[in-house]
Amino acid sequence: xxxxxxxxxxxxxxxxxxxxxxxxxxxxxxxxxxxxxxxxxxxxxxxxxxxxxxxxxxxxxxxxxxxxxxxxxxxxxxxxxxxxxxxxxxxxxxxxxxxxxxxxxxxxxxxxxxxxxxxxxxxxxxxxxxxxxxxxxxxxxxxxxxxxxxxxxxxxxxxxxxxxxxxxxxxxxxxxxxxxxxxxxxxxxxxxxxxxxxxxxxxxxxxxxxxxxxxxxxxxxxxxxxxxxxxxxxxxxxxxxxxxxxxxxxxxxxxxxxxxxxxxxxxxxxxxxxxxxxxxxxxxxxxxxxxxxxxxxxxxxx
Amino acid sequence: xxxxxxxxxxxxxxxxxxxxxxxxxxxxxxxxxxxxxxxxxxxxxxxxxxxxxxxxxxxxxxxxxxxxxxxxxxxxxxxxxxxxxxxxxxxxxxxxxxxxxxxxxxxxxxxxxxxxxxxxxxxxxxxxxxxxxxxxxxxxxxxxxxxxxxxxxxxxxxxxxxxxxxxxxxxxxxxxxxxxxxxxxxxxxxxxxxxxxxxxxxxxxxxxxxxxxxxxxxxxxxxxxxxxxxxxxxxxxxxxxxxxxxxxxxxxxxxxxxxxxxxxxxxxxxxxxxxxxxxxxxxxxxxxxxxxxxxxxxxxxxxxxxxxxxxxxxxxxxxxxxxxx
Numbered sequence: 361x362x363x364x365x366x367x368x369x370x371x372x373x374x375x376x377x378x379x380x381x382x383x384x385x386x387x388x389x390x391x392x393x394x395x396x397x398x399x400x401x402x403x404x405x406x407x408x409x410x411x412x413x414x415x416x417x418x419x420x421x422x423x424x425x426x427x428x429x430x431x432x433x434x435x436x437x438x439x440x441x442x443x444x445x446x447x448x449x450x451x452x453x454x455x456x457x458x459x460x461x462x463x464x465x466x467x468x469x470x471x472x473x474x475x476x477x478x479x480x481x482x483x484x485x486x487x488x489x490x491x492x493x494x495x496x497x498x499x500x501x502x503x504x505x506x507x508x509x510x511x512x513x514x515x516x517x518x519x520x521x522x523x524x525x526x527x528x529x530x531x532x533x534x535x536x537x538x539x540x541x542x543x544x545x546x547x548x549x550x551x552x553x554x555x556x557x558x559x560x561x562x563x564x565x566x567x568x569x570x571x572x573x574x575x576x577x578x579x580x581x582x583x584x585x586x587x588x589x590x591x592x593x594x595x596x597x598x599x600x601x602x603x604x605x606x607x608x609x610x611x612x613x614x615x616x617x618x619x620x621x622x623x624x625x626x627x628x629x630x631x632x633x634x635x636x637x638x639x640x641x642x643x644x645x646x647x648x649x650x651x652x653x654x655x656x657x658x659x660x661x662x
Numbered sequence: 663x664x665x666x667x668x669x670x671x672x673x674x675x676x677x678x679x680x681x682x683x684x685x686x687x688x689x690x691x692x693x694x695x696x697x698x699x700x701x702x703x704x705x706x707x708x709x710x711x712x713x714x715x716x717x718x719x720x721x722x723x724x725x726x727x728x729x730x731x732x733x734x735x736x737x738x739x740x741x742x743x744x745x746x747x748x749x750x751x752x753x754x755x756x757x758x759x760x761x762x763x764x765x766x767x768x769x770x771x772x773x774x775x776x777x778x779x780x781x782x783x784x785x786x787x788x789x790x791x792x793x794x795x796x797x798x799x800x801x802x803x804x805x806x807x808x809x810x811x812x813x814x815x816x817x818x819x820x821x822x823x824x825x826x827x828x829x830x831x832x833x834x835x836x837x838x839x840x841x842x843x844x845x846x847x848x849x850x851x852x853x854x855x856x857x858x859x860x861x862x863x864x865x866x867x868x869x870x871x872x873x874x875x876x877x878x879x880x881x882x883x884x885x886x887x888x889x890x891x892x893x894x895x896x897x898x899x900x901x902x903x904x905x906x907x908x909x910x911x912x913x914x915x916x917x918x919x920x921x922x923x924x925x926x927x928x929x930x931x932x933x934x935x936x937x938x939x940x941x942x943x944x945x946x947x948x949x950x951x952x953x954x955x956x957x958x959x960x961x962x963x964x965x966x967x968x969x970x971x972x973x974x975x976x977x978x979x980x981x982x983x984x985x986x987x
Contacts, residue, residue, distance in 0.1 A: 466888040468881055476904065476980050518980075533889065
């Protein structure tokens with residue numbers, strides 16, 4: 361079989377190049393400068409993140425990807441203000457941030473809807489914290505619930521919803537607080553493949569229609585390429601920026617693009633970065649001996 | 663296989679019973695002990711270590727209605743037989759401290775319908791009501807301090823460090839040990855009784871509520887933080903509503919503990935309430951009344967727990983675990 365010839369993942373046709381040039385002209389929303397994080401441990405200090413530098417522009421969709429243990433969750437928690445950085449700083453609209461706040465909305469991997477509140481009251485939570493009146497918060501919340509298509513479930517408790525519906529409410533809840541940037545920590549990681557694909561499409565739809573910048577953590581390469589403008593690839597030990605990839609797959613995205621040359625080229629590059637061919641692959645080999653009778657093969661022998 | 667599976671449900675680990683079986687087995691949990699009690703009481707050859715004399719025969723000191731050990735009866739009748747005098751007759755009987763079910767039921771009925779025999783005595787329901795007020799007063803007083811304190815300890819590390827080491831120490835001190843002190847400070851009536859139940863409940867309550875509060879999923883607090891909730895909002899809008907159903911369950915268990923301190927507490931100072939009734943009746947060897955009173959305590963405990971559990975389902979409709987039980 362002839363090997364598939366892919367373009368370089370760096371090749372961009374002029375339209376795509378224009379798109380990225382325009383993107384980089386936009387306002388910078390989040391500016392991460394020399395961010396570092398060290399944890400104390402029994403064997404001395406462990407560096408979880410080292411010299412992380414990147415920016416996200418207004419209405420940009422950035423995915424963060426990396427092998428497990430590269431500190432991508434730590435990174436997003438620092439950005440959200442749930443953990444503090446050991447060095448460096450995070451600027452939002454040019455102003456340094458410290459501590460959590462409603463200007464950086466967050467959607468967690470686990471389900472973090474308040475179980476004692478109905479869907480509507482969950483979405484109202486952030487609005488009421490900011491001093492909105494109940495009447496105003498309620499009508500505002502209903503618009504967001506409408507946006508994620510759950511108006512029939514406004515008065516249900518989270519326990520009565522499916523996993524995908526819960527995450528849609530979580531997105532609505534985060535957006536209702538009017539954040540500048542939406543931080544998403546593997547939000548679809550716990551969902552089954554079909555629901556997950558649907559949620560990705562929903563998210564792109566929402567992102568396209570409102571003024572929001574998204575930083576999205578995932579370990580799923582296809583998900584990252586399907587969603588992102590740019591992909592921040594981290595490497596482990598210590599967590600550093602490996603490469604920042606501009607995804608040349610044109611928008612609007614659709615699932616057919618999964619087998620387009622640009623998509624596959626980007627995927628191949630991500631694969632190389634995240635699963636580099638290692639010198640001793642022996643650990644990964646099975647020590648298989650034959651348990652079946654000769655002539656009982658399920659694949660043709662070469 | 664499917665047939666087998668159906669009939670052997672109760673042998674499978676953690677499989678829910680069908681409703682009919684569920685009800686039947688719940689009923690059996692009460693019927694079985696009562697059945698054993700009936701067997702021991704009504705079947706003459708099971709236990710019955712004593713003999714009640716119906717006819718003294720030739721034995722000088724035997725009297726009709728007298729209760730004595732079977733060995734004594736046997737030696738005496740053997741003696742009579744060898745001296746060829748009239749044999750004594752008697753029926754097998756259980757010791758006086760184990761009345762038969764029908765005697766207890768009758769005592770229960772009588773205690774509510776007949777005026778107390780002695781002037782100083784109270785009706786059973788008066789004693790009971792007194793005990794109930796004591797338990798609930800003590801539990802209420804304990805709760806209004808321990809519940810907020812426990813929630814604060816479970817939420818703020820500083821409060822936890824300041825409070826819990828001492829509480830942890832204090833909860834090992836046996837509450838009844840404070841009896842004499844409580845009487846000296848609070849007099850001989852209900853004061854010291856409430857104090858003993860309070861001491862017995864309060865310290866456990868603080869620790870249990872604090873632990874329950876700590877079990878709240880931290881990510882709920884983090885989510886609230888990213889939605890702009892601040893300090894006291896976190897406590898009142900996340901921590902408290904989040905732990906409420908668990909906290910309610912804890913309170914049900916703790917109320918049961920408060921009841922277990924009742925008897926000791928009521929013996930302190932002038933004895934009163936249901937304990938006074940029980941000790942008084944035991945003194946006159948009216949063990950049927952004693953059993954009747956003990957059962958009533960059990961029934962009150964069980965009933966109040968069932969009512970509270972039903973109420974819990976109403977109060978916390980979102981709580982899955984409370985809707986199961």
